[in-house]
Amino acid sequence: MPELPDVEVYRRYMDKTSLNQKITGVKVLAERILQGVSEKDLVSRLEGKQFVSVDRHGKYMFAKLDSDGYAFFHFGMTGYLKYWRGQGQSPDHSRALFELGNSHLAFVLQRKLGKLGLTESIDKFVSDNDLGPDALSIDKSSFKNILNRSNAYVKSTLMNQKHLAGIGNIYSDEILFQARIHPKTKSSDLDDGKIDKVFDKMKSVLKTAIEDKANPDEMPDSFLLPNRKKGAHCPCGGDVKSVKVSGRTSYFCPKCQKPA
């Protein structure tokens, strides 16, 4: 699930549940999710410390330590967090466990495509990993520059983390649906007015999705997102179609979204 809205929901979840408690134990249950750190080093860097705040950039989450630096999380395609107090089983597919005294925080990944590691600073992490500006923070003129400079399909541009961080397959579709733009439109074919519209819809879709806890069942009827399947209908009543863009299945409404 994890695009920007999902990760923001996890960030708030962790913020609400897991801060300012001593990390009494760390277990790594799938070593392959570790990035740039051994299990031994991760454990020794975290044990006895506390998480004091949680940030996000794009699809990455950063839990700040009271010592210094951050633990970073990437949720892959299936990741989420689960916190509980007292006894209780960790969920299936828990790949890392943080013991917080009598409480627990599990990093759960069905597919082991997520990442967990350490970084000194978010800025350094962003630049080392070539991430573009966060989609919720970017201003309109920087956004315009990105679309104007790109020769790719607009959907690919929106999903390219080097250009813009946070948007994936699902939300790029929703943004383009709300902007009434066909996913295979070239970014460079969008005029100023269209780019404005994509920008505004990007912001409103992401904000709405966060308010709705990134849960499709809670989203407005005007959203296409809950109808991402064969045979489903657009809010306009038309048939939803799909097409591959950058190897990903894109859902769109041919009646609402015409090629530029």
Add this chain to the structure above:
DNA sequence: ACGTGCTCCTGTGTGC
């Protein structure tokens, strides 16, 4: 710089 196709994983749905 772009698209395509493959890879990493695991689970579910589909068609024969």
Add this chain to the structure above:
DNA sequence: TGCACACAGGAGCACG
């Protein structure tokens, strides 16, 4: 029912 295969809200890689 069994089995093979496609596909899934991500991303890095090689190749053309």
